[in-house]
Amino acid sequence: MGFFLLLMVAFLIIFDPRIRESLGAAVGAVFFPLFGFGYHYPVLTIFIAGSIVIAISAVIRHFTMDWVEMAKAQERTAAFQKKYREAMKSQNKYQMKKMQKMQQEMMKAQSEISAKQMRIMPITLLIFVPIFSWLWSFLMGTSHYYFDTPWKFHVSFFDSPVLFPNWILLYMLLSIPLTQVIQYLLRLKWIQQSLQ
Numbered sequence: 001m002g003f004f005l006l007l008m009v010a011f012l013i014i015f016d017p018r019i020r021e022s023l024g025a026a027v028g029a030v031f032f033p034l035f036g037f038g039y040h041y042p043v044l045t046i047f048i049a050g051s052i053v054i055a056i057s058a059v060i061r062h063f064t065m066d067w068v069e070m071a072k073a074q075e076r077t078a079a080f081q082k083k084y085r086e087a088m089k090s091q092n093k094y095q096m097k098k099m100q101k102m103q104q105e106m107m108k109a110q111s112e113i114s115a116k117q118m119r120i121m122p123i124t125l126l127i128f129v130p131i132f133s134w135l136w137s138f139l140m141g142t143s144h145y146y147f148d149t150p151w152k153f154h155v156s157f158f159d160s161p162v163l164f165p166n167w168i169l170l171y172m173l174l175s176i177p178l179t180q181v182i183q184y185l186l187r188l189k190w191i192q193q194s195l196q
Contacts, residue, residue: 010129014136024137027130032138039142042157043170049131050171051178057124058182064120067190073113080106132168139167 013019028036035048080102087095139157146154147170157167 010125013129013133020133021137023130024133024135027134028137031131031134036138039138039144042139042142042144042167043147045138046135046167046171047174049135050175053124053128053131054175054179055182056127058179058186060120060123061117062183062186062190065117067187070113073109077106077110135167135171 013023031049035045037045080099084096084099084103087099145158146156147166149155155166157170158165160166162169
């Protein structure tokens with residue numbers, strides 16, 4: 001319930017121009033001198049600001065997740081899927097029925113893991129909303145309203161081909177590989193510490 005309340009507050013901030021601009025100005029006082037580049041390189045600014053969100057979120061997620069429990073759950077799921085495919089292939093109806101009951105228990109366990117992951121979402125939103133409020137204000141101030149992609153030239157930051165404007169889609173495109181790299185490095189360090 002607390003998460004959904006915070007989500008509603010986040011949407012209120014993002015879609016209320018007065019609150020968004022005030023919050024964006026506060027963040028901009030620190031961020032603009034560091035990587036605003038005088039409005040000349042908006043894609044680089046989006047990448048750096050997005051990287052900050054990604055890095056902080058990944059570190060919080062890493063230290064709040066039980067990676068042993070998650071690995072065990074993934075191993076159980078992989079073993080279950082293998083047995084289920086074998087039962088389907090051999091048309092073993094008794095085994096299939098038994099496995100369907102097991103599947104319900106596994107889904108319950110997975111939903112508990114997902115619920116634990118959702119608990120860190122409010123913290124992530126507290127980081128995400130101010131930074132993205134500033135990015136929105138920053139992009140409104142730049143004279144570079146377009147960016148180029150390999151598949152299309154002069155894409156507007158503010159057009160919305162789907163639910164989000166292009167600048168948020170650009171952030172997602174740039175951040176997905178970075179998220180994977182950060183999570184991999186954190187997990188690798190955790191494995192090394194566990195083995196020592």
